[in-house]
Amino acid sequence: MFISPAYAQAAGGDTQSTMLGLLPLVLMFVVLYFVMIRPQMKRQKEHKAMVEALAKGDEVITAGGLLGKVSKIGEAYIGVELTDGVEVQMQRSAVVQVLPKGSLKAV
Known part of the structure; x- marks a missing residue:
């Protein structure tokens, strides 16, 4: 008898708590972009310019x-x-x- 109302309340969900749960994941991707992906793209662009200028x-x-x-x-x-x-x-x-x-x- 007590279990059914508890599931019904949890199923509605709170959009704010869902967004707060995704925030660390989004922050990890932002940090990954600035620490790894962006510098690698910069090095590739510099290497390409150097090779073309030979x-x-x-x-x-x-x-x-x-x-x-x-x-x-x-x-x-x-x-x-x-x-x-x-x-x-x-x-x-x-x-x-x-x-x-x-x-x-x-x-």
Whole structure:
């Protein structure tokens, strides 16, 4: 006899308490966006701009750890001269960093 009225009261629900229950979940997604997603998108945009700005003669470091000078530039691939006469072809996106001019001479 007492159980039926209790279920009836709970079934109506309070919209304010429901919204307060969802608030921590929404806050977690907001924090996740600002801590993880946004910085990653910024890094991707910077990398894309760096790869598009590659020019012949730039000294670069590749994802595999190779240091060399850009000798050929194609739409999707570049030629990187590692030492005298040793040239490798690789994807443009494999370039991790562009070094200041003259960095390879010091090594």
